[in-house]
Amino acid sequence: METSYLSSAIKQFEYYQSLGEKTFKQLKEAELHWQYNNDSNSIAIVVKHMVGNMLSRWTNFLTEDGEKEWRQRDDEFIDSLKTKTELLEYWNKGWDCLYNAISPLKSKDTERIIFIRNQGHTVTEAINRQLSHYAYHVGQIVLIGKLIKGERWQSLSIPKGLSTDYNKDKFSKDKRRTHFTDDL
Numbered sequence: 001m002e003t004s005y006l007s008s009a010i011k012q013f014e015y016y017q018s019l020g021e022k023t024f025k026q027l028k029e030a031e032l033h034w035q036y037n038n039d040s041n042s043i044a045i046v047v048k049h050m051v052g053n054m055l056s057r058w059t060n061f062l063t064e065d066g067e068k069e070w071r072q073r074d075d076e077f078i079d080s081l082k083t084k085t086e087l088l089e090y091w092n093k094g095w096d097c098l099y100n101a102i103s104p105l106k107s108k109d110t111e112r113i114i115f116i117r118n119q120g121h122t123v124t125e126a127i128n129r130q131l132s133h134y135a136y137h138v139g140q141i142v143l144i145g146k147l148i149k150g151e152r153w154q155s156l157s158i159p160k161g162l163s164t165d166y167n168k169d170k171f172s173k174d175k176r177r178t179h180f181t182d183d184l
Contacts, residue, residue: 006105008179009127013102015181016131016138017095020047022156023145024091029084031148042079043141047087049076050137051094057116057130058101062109066116066126102127 024032027043035042041049056071081087110124121129146153158166 005110005124006102006107009131010099010102011179011181012131013095013098013134015184016135018181018184019156020091020138020141022154023142024084024088026149026152026154027145031145032081032084032087033079034144034148036144036147041077041140043144044081044087045077045079046137046140046144047091048079048081049073050134051090052076053130053133054094054098057126058097061101061114061126062112062123065118066114098130 023043032043035045052071052073053076056068057066059068081090105123110122112123113120114123114126115121116126116129142156
């Protein structure tokens with residue numbers, strides 16, 4: 001596990017980033033701001049929250065608490081990203097911050113203690129916490145996109161009714177060591 005954890009975590013983050021981006025590509029600018037009701041979040045709001053979290057958690061994460069004083073979490077739930085271009089630039093800013101923080105890590109770093117709201121975490125625990133958090137929100141983004149597009153939605157995984165064909169293709173290949181995202 002020691003040699004594969006960090007590279008696997010990065011691949012998982014990249015996978016969830018790609019699911020969000022594949023959803024954005026299917027949507028028009030106005031659809032990124034659609035809300036089911038006033039108490040729900042639009043895709044733009046979820047993105048704003050995710051990026052706020054990423055910037056706070058991953059900026060100087062080895063030496064500073066992950067909940068930065070400059071973060072205004074409540075403001076993340078106000079829809080202020082006006083264009084699709086602005087949303088994508090902000091989205092990329094968050095992911096860049098994350099990758100710049102974890103890409104240089106070595107296996108020995110995974111047991112270092114960092115803090116989020118004064119709660120100590122190993123680097124591994126912090127990565128797992130954020131990986132789960134981002135997967136949760138990307139799932140929301142995908143679901144909202146799917147609700148908006150309805151029958152025009154282009155599946156991001158194995159389409160309904162095609163599991164047998166998908167598995168047949170997978171089992172027709174020799175066994176090999178890969179990450180499941182390598183051939184997406």
